Each structure stands twice: as structure tokens, then as C-alpha cells.
Amino acid sequence: MTSRQPLALSTLSAPAPPRLAVSASRQPPSLLRLPALLGAEVSLWYRFVRRDLPAVVIPGLVMAAAALRSTGATAILDWARVIGSGLVFFGLYLYAFCLINQISGAEEDALNKPDRPIPSGLVTLQGARLRWAIVMAAYPITGLCLGGIRLACFALLAQLLFVAHEQGGLHRHWLTKNLCCAAGLLALLAGAWQMAAPLTPAAWRWIAFAVTTFGLTLPLQDLRDAEGDRRSGRTSLSMSVGEPAARAILAGLIALLPAATHFLLIAPLHRGLRGAACEALLALLNLATAARTATLRGERADHATYMLHTFWFSALVASALVVL
Incomplete structure (x- = not known):
């Protein structure tokens, strides 16, 4: 789309407006553009x-x-x-x-x-x-x-x-x-x-557990970026131990998370029905993620598996609304 060119002053029969009037007339369009500029920044x-x-x-x-x-x-x-x-x-x-x-x-x-x-x-x-x-x-x-x-x-x-x-x-x-x-x-x-x-101590317990468990399983995200890691010179877990071993390690860790969640987090803070319901949902997400990690390959599949794991992390944090 081409921009419009202003008319030459020589083509106008009326005298040019004063400089101050021209400056003032340009202000409203600039102000009107502000929402669009902010919207563009939010989109970016x-x-x-x-x-x-x-x-x-x-x-x-x-x-x-x-x-x-x-x-x-x-x-x-x-x-x-x-x-x-x-x-x-x-x-x-x-x-x-x-x-x-x-x-x-x-x-x-x-x-x-x-x-x-x-x-x-x-x-x-x-x-x-x-x-x-x-x-x-x-x-x-x-x-x-x-x-x-x-x-x-x-x-x-x-x-x-x-x-x-x-x-x-x-x-x-x-x-x-x-x-x-x-x-x-x-x-x-x-x-x-x-x-x-x-x-509070309970809040610190929840934060420490969430950060530790998610941090231990974070190499899951690198399975989808293996080629980029090689080209950029990064050393991922799969490059250190091999992809089959990395998948086995990560799938095993994620499969153990339901037990860790029960004994280290939920049981010490809440033994009621609400805590059990949270555990069941979290365990379902963990087991689905572990199964996908062990059985599915490819960039798209690994990306979907990692996103499922981030949903588990969000659900783990959200469980604090119910338990704490």
C-alpha cells in the first residue's frame, strides 16, 4: 500500500495556514494513533x-x-x-x-x-x-x-x-x-x-516442591530442539547420555512424580478429599506425559509433550488454591 502524497501548496488558491495552526492540526491524528501503537506492542x-x-x-x-x-x-x-x-x-x-x-x-x-x-x-x-x-x-x-x-x-x-x-x-x-x-x-x-x-512455611514448601520437580524434568523441552542444540554448540541431556537414555530417565522421573507429590506435598498439608482430587488430576497428567516421552518421537510430538508438562506445572501451582 502506497502512502498518500500531500498536495503542493502552489495548487491551492488560498494562502497557506499559519505554522502554529499546521502543528496543532497534526496533533489529533498522533493521539488517535496511540491505541494502535499500544496494540501493536502488545501483539509483539x-x-x-x-x-x-x-x-x-x-x-x-x-x-x-x-x-x-x-x-x-x-x-x-x-x-x-x-x-x-x-x-x-x-x-x-x-x-x-x-x-x-x-x-x-x-x-x-x-x-x-x-x-x-x-x-x-x-x-x-x-x-x-x-x-x-x-x-x-x-x-x-x-x-x-x-x-x-x-x-x-x-x-x-x-x-x-x-x-x-x-x-x-x-x-x-x-x-x-x-x-x-x-x-x-x-x-x-x-x-x-x-x-x-x-x-509462610507452607507457601515455601509448595514453591520449593514445584521448582525442584519442574527443574529436574526441564530437559524434556530440549528433546524438541535437538538439531538446534547441535548447531549452536549446546550440550543437552540427550547429547550427554544419548536420546534413548534421556527419554528413559525423563519418563521415569515424571512417572515417579505422583508418589513424590503425595508424600512430600499433599499429605503433610491436606489429607482430605480435596487433596486427593488434586493428586488424581496431577497423577493423570504425569502418567500421560511419561507415556508420551517414552513412546512418541518427532519435533511436533515432543513439543506437545512438553506443553502437556507445563500444564501439569500450572495445575500443580493451581492446587495451592485448594490445599493451602
């Missing part, structure tokens, strides 16, 4: 983060809701405040990580994920770096405004881990990569609870 945010939404924003919102429920709050305004604040805070968390991750991996994404914003040409590397700088500044400031110094500290911890993961090279080996990601989830979930209520 979604394009950057859409693959990781189930593993970050949803668990963060649910953990914040569990914290608010534990206080006995019933006012609609309280719930609206926590949910609205969480959408902003966790959205910034995820955006900061995805931006630096996709800036660092732009060449790899051109081969494996060409639909992402940078390789698809939706945004330039310079534009992505500018957005990352803005988000990194906004994230801890937002934490300070929403939850005080403690929430700001969790935001700063997450940022330190983002930089260590990408710029510090921790993503090069599956062990350091998973430890870093688990620590990032700890900062996320602890910050989510802190946003709505002070952290």
Missing part, C-alpha cells in the same frame, strides 16, 4: 512470549491468587488488583527473559523457529535490544510499586539470572541451564506470593 509482546505463557504467567497468577485466598480476602477489588498487577508484573518477567533469549539466539531461531519476531522481520535486532533495555528498567520499578522492596528484590534476582543464563553462558550445558531456570522460577513464584501476602 505476545509473539515473543507465546510459547512460554503456560509455564510462567499462568503459574504466577495462580500463585498470587492462592496467596490472596490464604488471607481470607473476598472483596472483588482485592482480587482485581492482584490479577491486574500480576498480569503486568509476570508479563514483564517473561518479556525480559524472552527478549534476551531471542536476541542471543537470533541465528539459531532463523533455522529452527523462523516465525519468531526477529527472524521473521517483524522487529530488528536493534529494536529488540531497545525494548529489552526498557523492560529491564521497568520490571524492578514495577515490583517496587506493586509489592515494595521485597518484590523488587525478587525482580532483581530474576534479572541477574536472565543475564547469567544468556550472557554468562549457563545455557550452554543442560545442568547449569536447568539450575538457572529453576532459580528463576523460584524468584517468580516467591514474588507472586509476596505480591499478595507474606510468605
Whole structure:
């Protein structure tokens, strides 16, 4: 679509309007464009983060809701405040990580994920770096405004881990990569609870269990990116021990999660029917994921298996709403 060219002043019979009047007449179109610009930025945010939404924003919102429920709050305004604040805070968390991750991996994404914003040409590397700088500044400031110094500290911890993961090279080996990601989830979930209520021993137990179990099984995501890992020089679990052994290890760990959930999490906190119902749902997701890991191959199948695992993680965090 071509842009319209302005008429030459020489073709007009009336004198040109004063300079001040021209400047004022241009203001309303600029203001009218603001919603469209904001909408475009939200759309770009979604394009950057859409693959990781189930593993970050949803668990963060649910953990914040569990914290608010534990206080006995019933006012609609309280719930609206926590949910609205969480959408902003966790959205910034995820955006900061995805931006630096996709800036660092732009060449790899051109081969494996060409639909992402940078390789698809939706945004330039310079534009992505500018957005990352803005988000990194906004994230801890937002934490300070929403939850005080403690929430700001969790935001700063997450940022330190983002930089260590990408710029510090921790993503090069599956062990350091998973430890870093688990620590990032700890900062996320602890910050989510802190946003709505002070952290309690029961909350810490839930957070520690969720972070540890998800962190141990996080190499599941690397099964779908095996070719990209080889080309970029990363060492994944399947490259270390072989794909058959990696699948057996991960399927075995995931299959053991129902027992761990019962003895280490649910039983010490809640022995009633609600706790049993949560266990049954979580076990079903675990067993389905373990079976898929052991029997299905291919990038699409492995991606679907990993997404099912992230749904389990979200359901595990959501169970805190029922049990705590």
C-alpha cells in the first residue's frame, strides 16, 4: 500500500495556514494513533512470549491468587488488583527473559523457529535490544510499586539470572541451564506470593516442591530442539547420555512424580478429599506425559509433550488454591 502524497501548496488558491495552526492540526491524528501503537506492542509482546505463557504467567497468577485466598480476602477489588498487577508484573518477567533469549539466539531461531519476531522481520535486532533495555528498567520499578522492596528484590534476582543464563553462558550445558531456570522460577513464584501476602512455611514448601520437580524434568523441552542444540554448540541431556537414555530417565522421573507429590506435598498439608482430587488430576497428567516421552518421537510430538508438562506445572501451582 502506497502512502498518500500531500498536495503542493502552489495548487491551492488560498494562502497557506499559519505554522502554529499546521502543528496543532497534526496533533489529533498522533493521539488517535496511540491505541494502535499500544496494540501493536502488545501483539509483539505476545509473539515473543507465546510459547512460554503456560509455564510462567499462568503459574504466577495462580500463585498470587492462592496467596490472596490464604488471607481470607473476598472483596472483588482485592482480587482485581492482584490479577491486574500480576498480569503486568509476570508479563514483564517473561518479556525480559524472552527478549534476551531471542536476541542471543537470533541465528539459531532463523533455522529452527523462523516465525519468531526477529527472524521473521517483524522487529530488528536493534529494536529488540531497545525494548529489552526498557523492560529491564521497568520490571524492578514495577515490583517496587506493586509489592515494595521485597518484590523488587525478587525482580532483581530474576534479572541477574536472565543475564547469567544468556550472557554468562549457563545455557550452554543442560545442568547449569536447568539450575538457572529453576532459580528463576523460584524468584517468580516467591514474588507472586509476596505480591499478595507474606510468605509462610507452607507457601515455601509448595514453591520449593514445584521448582525442584519442574527443574529436574526441564530437559524434556530440549528433546524438541535437538538439531538446534547441535548447531549452536549446546550440550543437552540427550547429547550427554544419548536420546534413548534421556527419554528413559525423563519418563521415569515424571512417572515417579505422583508418589513424590503425595508424600512430600499433599499429605503433610491436606489429607482430605480435596487433596486427593488434586493428586488424581496431577497423577493423570504425569502418567500421560511419561507415556508420551517414552513412546512418541518427532519435533511436533515432543513439543506437545512438553506443553502437556507445563500444564501439569500450572495445575500443580493451581492446587495451592485448594490445599493451602
